[in-house]
Amino acid sequence: MPLSAFSTIALTNVSQTFSHHNHQVQLFHQLSLCIEQGHSYAITGPSGSGKSSLLMLMAGLEQPTTGQVAYLQHGRSMPLAQLRQDIGFVFQQFHLLPELTALHNVALPLKLRGEKNAEATAREWLEKVGLGHRLNHKPQQLSGGEQQRVAIARALVFQPKFIFADEPTGNLDSKSAADVAELLFACCQQNGAALVMVTHSPQLAARAQQVFAFNNGNCALLENAPLEVQSAC
Template structure:
């Protein structure tokens, strides 16, 4: 059975000091591995919250989320352990060089070949010659390429990316986007992206529009 995420009648809101903000209500969909999905919509629609719920980082206030890995239903903790994450901010460890940042998640999993795997991914993203550079010595595009590689380095089943090109210029955005989609298709990993970029969304196999608390397939 294919790895998948099932959202069943999911609703979410948050409370401020003065009011309740309803983000969405009664959303249902199935997100499968081996596919790429873009989630688009206006600011404040709840796209990032939906991504967090799908990734098992946040619980919805209503409905159910089911995660299936290797044909078995797993909990949110196992889902997170089987996922990689890419954010608008790069979140690299400033005290580690590029190869150290890539090796870290592998070392945390006890992999003795962490640096060998990290080196192969550095080469894959075209940054072999930046292995000993720390984040402050890298451009924004180079840092995000490291962040992309770090998300894939442990062999995840799903990658969740929240505005991954939001801090990049148009040319660099195109390079990083191409890298993400190429890596997802080469590894058979599911890729779910929240984006404001229609250009980026068009690269995905499918696009969901989240607007006014509802979700629909976008053309």
């Protein structure tokens, strides 16, 4: 795929500050980075260091105090509203709708977009994440790992170009965490989507191609050697 075919989120000299009890707290300063479709990224650092804020900026859901966030498609600048349609989220708490079955939770984004074969596509995705036998189960009938698999399927079912994951394994035991991580990376890779994760887990961060590490108000970029991702998705 030529470089111009990829979608990119570019942050240029962004700073983020907020006011707390009349004190200005700076999360990060003059940060410039690029998120490219098809790559994986991890954001690490202690609690309150600004990881989630950076994720929100990247997703175009918040405005930086200073600096610019741009969305480029084939090298051309696109409005940020367009970016919002090309992203999916995976949360630590899964956030599945309790009233809906696994199938309906996954079909939800497609149905809202008016797609005709929503349920058939959702079924395919659930089979991909290994839950073909749990289609009609409601979230409370599923384990944490299974719920996160449903959430991953839901995030990817509408073919977003970027997946933002906030502590995707934070609520899971080590075995489930490893399985979910494997699945997440595999699905994103297979789908050609960028994966941006906020995580406290060094093991999970180590799987990303690039790591943005927050430390004492600074954000450093660490390159990881690309790991081989098993084809679980």
